[in-house]
Amino acid sequence: MTNQSQVNLRLMALSVLDEIIKDNRFSHKVLNQVLKNHQELKKQERAFITRLVEGTLENLIYLDYVINQFSKTKTSKMKTTICNILRLSVYQLMFMESVPDSAVCNEAVKLAKKRGFVKLSGFVNGVLRNIARSIDNISLPSEEKNPIEYLSVLYSFPEWIIKIWLEEYEYEVVKEICIASNSIPETTIRCNKTKISPTELKERLVKEGVNVKEGQFLDYGFNISNYDYLGKLDTFNKGYFQVQDESSMLVGEVADPKKGDLVIDVCAAPGGKSTHIAELCGECHVVSRDLTYDKTELINENVRRLNLTNIKVEKFDALELDENLIGKADIILADLPCSGLGIIRKKPDIKYNANENQITSLIELQRNILKVIQEYLKPGGILVFSTCTINKRENEDNVKWLIENLNFEIEDARAFLPEVLRDERHKGCIQILPHQFNTDGFFIARLRKL
Numbered sequence: 001m002t003n004q005s006q007v008n009l010r011l012m013a014l015s016v017l018d019e020i021i022k023d024n025r026f027s028h029k030v031l032n033q034v035l036k037n038h039q040e041l042k043k044q045e046r047a048f049i050t051r052l053v054e055g056t057l058e059n060l061i062y063l064d065y066v067i068n069q070f071s072k073t074k075t076s077k078m079k080t081t082i083c084n085i086l087r088l089s090v091y092q093l094m095f096m097e098s099v100p101d102s103a104v105c106n107e108a109v110k111l112a113k114k115r116g117f118v119k120l121s122g123f124v125n126g127v128l129r130n131i132a133r134s135i136d137n138i139s140l141p142s143e144e145k146n147p148i149e150y151l152s153v154l155y156s157f158p159e160w161i162i163k164i165w166l167e168e169y170e171y172e173v174v175k176e177i178c179i180a181s182n183s184i185p186e187t188t189i190r191c192n193k194t195k196i197s198p199t200e201l202k203e204r205l206v207k208e209g210v211n212v213k214e215g216q217f218l219d220y221g222f223n224i225s226n227y228d229y230l231g232k233l234d235t236f237n238k239g240y241f242q243v244q245d246e247s248s249m250l251v252g253e254v255a256d257p258k259k260g261d262l263v264i265d266v267c268a269a270p271g272g273k274s275t276h277i278a279e280l281c282g283e284c285h286v287v288s289r290d291l292t293y294d295k296t297e298l299i300n301e302n303v304r305r306l307n308l309t310n311i312k313v314e315k316f317d318a319l320e321l322d323e324n325l326i327g328k329a330d331i332i333l334a335d336l337p338c339s340g341l342g343i344i345r346k347k348p349d350i351k352y353n354a355n356e357n358q359i360t361s362l363i364e365l366q367r368n369i370l371k372v373i374q375e376y377l378k379p380g381g382i383l384v385f386s387t388c389t390i391n392k393r394e395n396e397d398n399v400k401w402l403i404e405n406l407n408f409e410i411e412d413a414r415a416f417l418p419e420v421l422r423d424e425r426h427k428g429c430i431q432i433l434p435h436q437f438n439t440d441g442f443f444i445a446r447l448r449k450l
């Protein structure tokens with residue numbers, strides 16, 4: 001990378017960060033859009049911007065804690081752009097060993113000037129050089145006296161999340177969840193077995209220069225790396241695979257669709273689970289729904305690319321009762337909107353945007369959706385309830401509520417899954433935590449309508 005391009009890459013990273021923080025936008029959306037708009041960037045440059053933005057976001061509370069030890073003006077009182085220049089730079093000082101300290105400070109000064117803060121460039125320089133000099137003596141809250149604050153700062157999780165996890169999991173487990181949630185996720189893909197066998201897909205990917213690792217649960221799941229972007233891969237464009245976390249693929253296994261089944265996926269975008277079900281059983285029929293046109297278009301794109309003919313995509317609000325479907329479904333997938341606390345490694349902004357009140361409203365929404373959609377099941381039909389979160393209130397408590405209020409009984413989801421997942425703790429449900437298998441944190445329950 002030339003000097004000029006280094007400044008430009010940092011400038012891009014700064015603009016992305018400003019947009020995410022100032023405008024409260026989802027990081028992956030802003031980042032993907034910028035990378036899409038800059039096709040001229042090399043693979044290494046894309047990786048640099050991505051790491052800089054995601055790493056800074058992952059460590060925001062920690063970075064602010066460090067900056068506040070060295071700056072008289074606290075981060076909460078700084079102009080957002082100046083604060084973000086410091087955050088990006090301290091992230092490089094502390095986490096990116098390949099970048100020399102002097103380069104970090106010089107580039108930060110240039111960034112401040114480029115963004116019109118000539119007068120504040122000296123301040124930026126002073127704070128950063130101070131931090132660089134003292135990097136080995138940075139203090140943290142006391143783990144013994146203040147474990148919640150300690151975990152919150154060290155791993156950059158708001159204290160309320162640490163508290164709810166500590167109510168459910170042991171201290172060391174919470175630590176592991178935090179570490180896993182800050183790790184860099186690999187891309188996991190599901191082989192579209194209606195078009196190609198897993199072995200052949202692997203061979204073709206390798207020929208395209210992609211690194212491929214076997215998944216841990218299913219013979220058609222792989223982790224891939226060393227590719228530029230998916231749209232450049234022939235195997236992707238031909239519909240030979242779909243990006244999907246392996247934990248989420250387990251939903252299809254637990255649903256276990258059979259010939260002739262009508263499966264309704266009520267919250268389906270972007271269609272990971274709907275398309276998986278359609279692939280698992282070519283002779284079942286899938287109705288795949290989501291709330292808005294934009295969302296259903298995402299499903300349609302995947303259905304077209306994967307070349308599936310047994311899915312009907314519809315824009316439909318799951319809170320509304322569809323009289324035409326009452327008593328018709330063999331299987332309902334309820335992969336409901338949730339707090340997403342299991343997928344923070346993929347969407348780090350979740351930890352700053354979620355709050356406890358939102359969880360209460362989400363539970364209300366989840367139950368309102370469940371009340372409506374259970375009407376679509378035939379007697380004896382199956383409801384697969386799943387979330388990508390790891391808190392009991394949205395998971396086990398909802399299952400208990402379904403059993404007590406809507407006439408369901410639990411079936412053992414573990415019976416459909418590999419041995420390694422047969423955990424005794426969750427009464428037949430599956431709760432995967434992010435540190436256990438290097439997957440998303442995920443919850444799955446299989447219930448039968450009585």
Ligand SMILES: C[S@@+](CC[C@H](N)C(=O)[O-])C[C@H]1O[C@@H](n2cnc3c(N)ncnc32)[C@H](O)[C@@H]1O
Nearest residue numbers: 267268269270271272273290291317318335337
């Ligand atoms: C967890 S995501 C679904 C992911 C999807 N099942 C997959 O595997 O790709 C939840 C989805 O619920 C949708 N949603 C939220 N409220 C809804 C509603 N009232 N009706 C239908 N869909 C809704 C959101 O738009 C979002 O796409």
